[in-house]
Amino acid sequence: xxxxxxxxxxxxxxxxxxxxxxxxxxxxxxxxxxxxxxxxxxxxxxxxxxxxxxxxxxxxxxxxxxxxxxxxxxxxxxxxxxxxxxxxxxxxxxxxx
Amino acid sequence: xxxxxxxxxxxxxxxxxxxxxxxxxxxxxxxxxxxxxxxxxxxxxxxxxxxxxxxxxxxxxxxxxxxxxxxxxxxxxxxxxxxxxxxxxxxxxxxxxxxxxxxxxxxxxxxxxxxxxxxxxxxxxxxxxxxxxxxxxxxxxxxxxxxxxxxxxxxxxxxxxxxxxxxxxxxxxxxxxxxxxxxxxxxxxxxxxxxxxxxxxxxxxxxxxxxxxxxxxxxxxxxxxxxxxxxxxxxxxxxxxxxxxxxxxxxxxxxxxxxxxxxxxxxxxxxxxxxxxxxxxxxxxxxxxxxxxxxxxxxxx
Numbered sequence: 495x496x497x498x499x500x501x502x503x504x505x506x507x508x509x510x511x512x513x514x515x516x517x518x519x520x521x522x523x524x525x526x527x528x529x530x531x532x533x534x535x536x537x538x539x540x541x542x543x544x545x546x547x548x549x550x551x552x553x554x555x556x557x558x559x560x561x562x563x564x565x566x567x568x569x570x571x572x573x574x575x576x577x578x579x580x581x582x583x584x585x586x587x588x589x590x591x
Numbered sequence: 592x593x594x595x596x597x598x599x600x601x602x603x604x605x606x607x608x609x610x611x612x613x614x615x616x617x618x619x620x621x622x623x624x625x626x627x628x629x630x631x632x633x634x635x636x637x638x639x640x641x642x643x644x645x646x647x648x649x650x651x652x653x654x655x656x657x658x659x660x661x662x663x664x665x666x667x668x669x670x671x672x673x674x675x676x677x678x679x680x681x682x683x684x685x686x687x688x689x690x691x692x693x694x695x696x697x698x699x700x701x702x703x704x705x706x707x708x709x710x711x712x713x714x715x716x717x718x719x720x721x722x723x724x725x726x727x728x729x730x731x732x733x734x735x736x737x738x739x740x741x742x743x744x745x746x747x748x749x750x751x752x753x754x755x756x757x758x759x760x761x762x763x764x765x766x767x768x769x770x771x772x773x774x775x776x777x778x779x780x781x782x783x784x785x786x787x788x789x790x791x792x793x794x795x796x797x798x799x800x801x802x803x804x805x806x807x808x809x810x811x812x813x814x815x816x817x818x819x820x821x822x823x824x825x826x827x828x829x830x831x832x833x834x835x836x837x838x839x840x841x842x843x844x845x846x847x848x849x850x851x852x853x854x855x856x857x858x859x860x861x862x863x864x865x866x867x868x869x870x871x872x873x874x875x876x877x878x879x880x881x882x883x884x885x886x887x888x889x890x891x892x
Contacts, residue, residue: 501772504798512874515865522882535607539599551604555617559884562615564650564822566622567604567629569597577772581622584793587877588819589854 501580509587529579530563531555556582601629605636612637614647614833620825621651623771627663631656647832650825659828661843662821667701668844669820670791671709672851673812674702674765677787680859681810686710689728689763691785693717693755694770695744698791698818700735702767707731711765715758718770721745722753724761759783768795775800783809790814805868813870815877816858823850 506527513523533553541547552575555563565585568578592600611617619633633649634656646657654660661668675685688711692699695718703713712728720743723729730749737747745752759766759775760782768774769791775783780800788804789812790796796804796811804811824847831837838846854876862872 501794504794507798508870508874509878512867512871512878515867515871516875516878516882518878518882519886522885525885526878526881531611533608533611535604537600537603537607539596539603541596542593549600549604551607553608553611553617555611557881558616559881559888562613563617564620564825565617566620567625567633568622569600569624569629581793584815585822586881587815587874588822589816589858589873589876 500576502576502583505580505583509583526557529554529556529582530558532575532579534575552578554579554582557586597629598632601632602636605633606640609637609640612648613641614645614829618647618825618829619649620822627651627653627658647829650828652828657828657832659824659831659837659843660840661847662824662828663697664701664705665824665843665847666698666791666818666821667703668705668847669823669851670698670702670767670769670789670817671705672820672848673817673855674706674711674767674787674789675709676852676855676859677789677810677812678765681786683764684710685765687712688765689714689761690765690767691715691758691761691763692767692769692791693758693774693795694768694792695734695738696769698821699767699769700738702769702791703729703731704735714763715753715761716744717753717755717758718744722755722758723747723750724753724757725750761785765789767791770795773797775804777803780804781807783807786810787812790817793818801868801870811869812855813873816854816869816873819854820847820851823847 535551537549537551539547565582630649630652637648638644652658678685690711690713692703695716707713714726715724723744734747738744759779763785765787766785767789772794775796777799780803787810793814857876858869858873861875862869
């Protein structure tokens, strides 16, 4: 994804346009454009080969304003904190539930 | 990775984030390369740590341990519903409409199946390996069987080969990107002939490509609306787990239909009111909701 730049920044572009039209309060605007909590962990795993591998894991809770955080676990070598933050933000902006 | 390695990784990851998750705190779910078995390990690891069985800590679980009927199909069902509503809004019927789909994983395959059942013609499907085209409409039950056996739609005998570039340039009424981010770009957006793009994946259209589609009058159903069927039924699963009472599949599908229909029309009304595209309108609906609650709750300190 690196060649396309930050996915989170792309999310913010979408957000800003809507927030402008809504005349969103500047303080609320600041709050809603920052993730509530970002966690980075290292997960050592004993592989079948007998060697130890360490996998980096992320969990981002973008907002818990409406209730518990909610979102997917993605296993992919290209996963970044930026991508997970954007995915967490999109969960917050999900329209239907 | 082997199954044992995946289980070890999953349990270690859950142990590392154990203080941050829980039915009242944060509820994980499946995404790319994770499935109901992985969610079962999440549930078991969390339950072992807290000392009792806690099904509501994670959704997308197997039916046998607190999963919901209709969860696996939920994102695809939501995609079908918004595609149908978008077509109706533009004045045509999804029955008989032609559709191209990128991706044949859980979301793409279920979308194809349900749209075909609704009478649409699925003319093109591509995936990680290749693709297949049939102008008369692909035989989706046979394609599902082929994909199950070969792990790809490529080489399906009921059509001709199709590339991703050809898929996005198809003479179809609807194009559905159901794979990964950044698939419709400044390179292929000018060639899109479809009247409707339904973002089944997260972020499949780059912001620059989105501008091109808007200028060309393509009706884009944004990801935060189009793929919200999955999280909606995840919410239903969490509700059922906490309630300890499980619904019939017809109940799940009826409630999902109602939520998606309401969401589509709330966004559509907002887009007409503010004279903006569906993406900006969807953000307006979401930001207004979260912003109002943030204001009501106050700053704490």
